[in-house]
Amino acid sequence: MSSNRVLNAAVLGATGTVGQRFIVLLSQNPMFKIHSLGASERSAGKPYAQATRWKMSEQMPENVRNIVVKSCDPALYEGCDVVFSGLDASVAGDVEKAFLESEFAVFSNAKNYRMAEDVPLCVPVVNTDHYAVVAAQRAARDKFGPISRVIVTTLQAVSGAGYPGVASLDILDNIVPLISGEEPKMEAEVLKILGGVSSDASVCSPLQDLRVSATCNRVPVVDGHTECVSLEFAGEPPSIDAIKQCLREYTCEAQDLGCFSAPAQVINVSEEEDRPQPRLDRNAGAGMSVTVGRIRPCPVFHVRFTLLVHNTILGAAGASILNAEYAAKKGYIV
Amino acid sequence: MSSNRVLNAAVLGATGTVGQRFIVLLSQNPMFKIHSLGASERSAGKPYAQATRWKMSEQMPENVRNIVVKSCDPALYEGCDVVFSGLDASVAGDVEKAFLESEFAVFSNAKNYRMAEDVPLCVPVVNTDHYAVVAAQRAARDKFGPISRVIVTTLQAVSGAGYPGVASLDILDNIVPLISGEEPKMEAEVLKILGGVSSDASVCSPLQDLRVSATCNRVPVVDGHTECVSLEFAGEPPSIDAIKQCLREYTCEAQDLGCFSAPAQVINVSEEEDRPQPRLDRNAGAGMSVTVGRIRPCPVFHVRFTLLVHNTILGAAGASILNAEYAAKKGYIV
Amino acid sequence: MSSNRVLNAAVLGATGTVGQRFIVLLSQNPMFKIHSLGASERSAGKPYAQATRWKMSEQMPENVRNIVVKSCDPALYEGCDVVFSGLDASVAGDVEKAFLESEFAVFSNAKNYRMAEDVPLCVPVVNTDHYAVVAAQRAARDKFGPISRVIVTTLQAVSGAGYPGVASLDILDNIVPLISGEEPKMEAEVLKILGGVSSDASVCSPLQDLRVSATCNRVPVVDGHTECVSLEFAGEPPSIDAIKQCLREYTCEAQDLGCFSAPAQVINVSEEEDRPQPRLDRNAGAGMSVTVGRIRPCPVFHVRFTLLVHNTILGAAGASILNAEYAAKKGYIV
Amino acid sequence: MSSNRVLNAAVLGATGTVGQRFIVLLSQNPMFKIHSLGASERSAGKPYAQATRWKMSEQMPENVRNIVVKSCDPALYEGCDVVFSGLDASVAGDVEKAFLESEFAVFSNAKNYRMAEDVPLCVPVVNTDHYAVVAAQRAARDKFGPISRVIVTTLQAVSGAGYPGVASLDILDNIVPLISGEEPKMEAEVLKILGGVSSDASVCSPLQDLRVSATCNRVPVVDGHTECVSLEFAGEPPSIDAIKQCLREYTCEAQDLGCFSAPAQVINVSEEEDRPQPRLDRNAGAGMSVTVGRIRPCPVFHVRFTLLVHNTILGAAGASILNAEYAAKKGYIV
Known part of the structure; x- marks a missing residue:
């Protein structure tokens, strides 16, 4: 076609x-x-x-x-x-x-x-609403060797729960420290997304050697999931500057193919000390870019940073559409 | 006196x-x-x-x-x-x-x-607005051996910034991922609070072997700081049930002395899966109790949990008053 | 009894x-x-x-x-x-x-x-969640002659809709300019509350000559309904000072009977120019007092003011309990 | 030029x-x-x-x-x-x-x-952040004879106060029932905007016979002022349908001139019962349209409705830019 x-x-x-x-x-x-x-x-x-x-x-x-x-x-x-x-x-x-x-x-x-063995969790540019860790991991694996441990705490927008979703009495002047089922989903999906496929391409094989701990909170924000991440590399960690450059230079095949929904910049690296912020940064790249800021050394692991993703665009409908664009460009839709 | x-x-x-x-x-x-x-x-x-x-x-x-x-x-x-x-x-x-x-x-x-060598960061029941990690550490050290590593992400209420403090344009439908100076303060203070005093009692000696990584966010909540914590023990980790029991049984000298502001229960351990929540739990113990919930194994470290403290009562004025009560009861105020 | x-x-x-x-x-x-x-x-x-x-x-x-x-x-x-x-x-x-x-x-x-002819809408101290207009009307009628016209715009808290009630996506960074059924209810109830009873005490007879226009909005506030009111008197209007004094001196039989839930002060008249505010004033009198502020001349009618009532205490459960206390004190509960 | x-x-x-x-x-x-x-x-x-x-x-x-x-x-x-x-x-x-x-x-x-006698308060399409009352008045005056009385209660966004502007402690879970100086400004400006100019075009002459009562509240909304309006006509009031049609058909010279910032539709009349809402409607017409909804009879005056305007676009910078476009098109900028 x-x-x-x-x-x-x-x-x-x-x-x-x-x-x-x-x-x-x-x-x-x-x-x-x-x-x-x-x-x-x-x-x-x-x-x-x-x-x-x-x-x-x-x-x-x-x-x-x-x-x-x-x-x-x-x-x-x-x-x-x-x-x-x-x-x-x-x-x-x-x-x-x-x-x-x-x-x-x-x-x-x-x-x-999503976790069925013969269903791909496709990542044309992006993947899930927890994308940047993935991109960071991929970028890092290619350039710096694998990441061994991740601890991430999320501050997730109410739109992630659909409509009517979160009751206003639960979230005005409040934080809900649990999103039911979200933590194990996040901990498992990242391994699948970053994993490979079997040699006959029939099943996905998740990563085995990455350990992820996710704590997920609901916050009074309309759109835009914020994630605070600490990473440990398996080997010698790269410098902060090398990580920034690696994220800035990250590109994907969907961009090369000229997919309409692929953002010009997959990952925006912010140098402002108080960014990303959901209200100000969620619409970057028409909601298809991730913004990563506060990249700095971690006193416990190697590096820590804060990332933001528009959960209903890049984290949902936008990603599906880009997947479809990619599939069409590649001839997978007949 | x-x-x-x-x-x-x-x-x-x-x-x-x-x-x-x-x-x-x-x-x-x-x-x-x-x-x-x-x-x-x-x-x-x-x-x-x-x-x-x-x-x-x-x-x-x-x-x-x-x-x-x-x-x-x-x-x-x-x-x-x-x-x-x-x-x-x-x-x-x-x-x-x-x-x-x-x-x-x-x-x-x-x-x-606070960090002057000859000024104590007193902890009669409580200490700073990041108290429960401290209590957990103390309880754990006494019962289970020391904690070696802590990664904590905070979701802090706007009242912590005083008045006028945080601009409404910065926090409505938003998260601010930086609280200037808060992370190094928190990382340093916990070492001092948990540390000892020199043998002649003239200076405080901070802990040397605990590594802490704190990431601090401002959230649209009026009162009540929420903290998501992952802990690693230096030695064999206790069971989740042992940790819960240890926190529940935690008491302090200010309670024994009958200080008016000492709460009946220093640490409330919540078994509800979606607690603590700032709007519902910040006033526990008239704002002088800490609530800890979601105590569960951490796939990366040993244990993780979420805690809540009323930042302007236990985390500020209430703690100072309890310090004064304690000092008076002990005869330090002449 | x-x-x-x-x-x-x-x-x-x-x-x-x-x-x-x-x-x-x-x-x-x-x-x-x-x-x-x-x-x-x-x-x-x-x-x-x-x-x-x-x-x-x-x-x-x-x-x-x-x-x-x-x-x-x-x-x-x-x-x-x-x-x-x-x-x-x-x-x-x-x-x-x-x-x-x-x-x-x-x-x-x-x-x-509520509107059944033989069911009283009782007002021991209080009545509905739109109480102060009523008290003002009653006080004014007694002292200054009847009120002829009222235009009121409400800013109502989400707790008024119960749980789960208002969806967070409808109210974060937003106003909902309709509360279904609330405006006609409010316009009708006030006439009944202020009305009389038939000479054989068998049925209630609503007021005939008061015209009320209510516009009801839902706002992102947890508890506390705010109402902006403009009033016209049928006859010569009293001075602003006379109105304030009249509201301050307003008392009710439930207070005289020593009912536990009757507030010391039924109506708090605030002289601060930016009060009442829901977060600061809703708990006045343990949630059983109304706070009225900004009492000032109206360029269109005679007087305008802003009032605040705790909708789930004075406007709901608290009023029912006070009604029961009153009924018991009066011997109506056998 | x-x-x-x-x-x-x-x-x-x-x-x-x-x-x-x-x-x-x-x-x-x-x-x-x-x-x-x-x-x-x-x-x-x-x-x-x-x-x-x-x-x-x-x-x-x-x-x-x-x-x-x-x-x-x-x-x-x-x-x-x-x-x-x-x-x-x-x-x-x-x-x-x-x-x-x-x-x-x-x-x-x-x-x-703004109120200087020889400075016009220009209205190319729009005027102030309280525009629709004005447009309604103008439309009504032309078609139905003048409006005699207006009572309006506003729910104004925090961005109207600039940055840092409103403190978050004043507005989270709260309403501020006063915007200093706003009520008299609004009550006076509308008379000037709707007024005429002297016969030698040297000074503006405000309307004399319209009475306006404005009550202004600050609400926890980022952008978009909501106004609840009740109107009385001096003469025979038009039908609700006639008013809706009149508002829908309202056009302005800036549109005819093809000004870039003039919206396609000056006034959007919404038939949905719970609109306008600031988060959903403020960006209508790229922030240059007013949305009016809930147009219905008023039991006290003749008609009441709720309107919404983007306060920092149509109510501020956007209006100035459209004024400049209009002035340039008309040759007033040499």
């Missing part, structure tokens, strides 16, 4: 917050045209504008207002080249399976199949 | 937020009577109610409304047994020195002399 | 946020003893501590932890003298009716029967 | 938040080129990137980073066609006077000369 044809895209879970973000991003994307919108039976049959309580700060794109929402039955999605899933994990499992069995190319934010 | 006499107390910096907190706490304290209030030249000569923009959620105690504020000249404080300083660090140095030279017993929140 | 006997109290909806507030207040109240706790079938049969996710900043009273929660069947509440209902409006209708038919004295926060 | 020449613009107060907003907006504006940046003596002589703590969520435009900041002496601004002033009111008076005397065209946000 030529990578230049405009692809017809479906968005499943289109009325939810992740679905709404998909719609905002796709409506600005030259590679995709929104063709179909899927949601629950309750919404099916209604024009999108009527089925949806729009919660984005961008206005609802005119061209989706009158698209009639369908239920999530693959038989109804003929003509779609790509399916983006913003479904909630509680239903994503069965629905995505059905679409896969009908041979659709599915790009999902849901966590259901 | 008998410990049962009511002591006349002066509050320096009485119009500021720390000073206001001193006044609220002292007005409920049977051991002290507010005798004198000191502030800047601008306030001197005015009745307290007029000189002050009251910012506490408790009402201004009636009996201080008409006390005429004095300037901070020791000659004006005759009759005071104890001097509490809520002065800003920018002026605390000279003023506190003058009071000391006039032989007043000064209990200060200011950081100016 | 003697008013000095301790009354056995039941709390329905005990696991919700209004129910939790009832429990905190009743546990400090000398007139009532918590005897029974009622909630949904899902909670029935479990000890209270296990059935409840405690969300108060006060700790759960020890003596309720082990009370086994019952379902809301009147047959199970033998021995209860008073029933407090913190039930949600969706179930309060049927349940409260059943308790009334079983001849329990029910004090409810739910709105279901 | 041809309106198509790119004009050289200076920004005074360039390092402050209003100045930063000017720079963001001007860098995207085809009509102006940033030529000079002025600030206090402390900043003068430094490259802009070094002199400024950048607080915008947009990145600092590359082409201003190296512009050397000047002091605010008109002699240094040769070659500038237009001067935008984001100066603080404390210094704007003298500086703007000096620039005017040197015959610069000055477009200012400062309030110093």
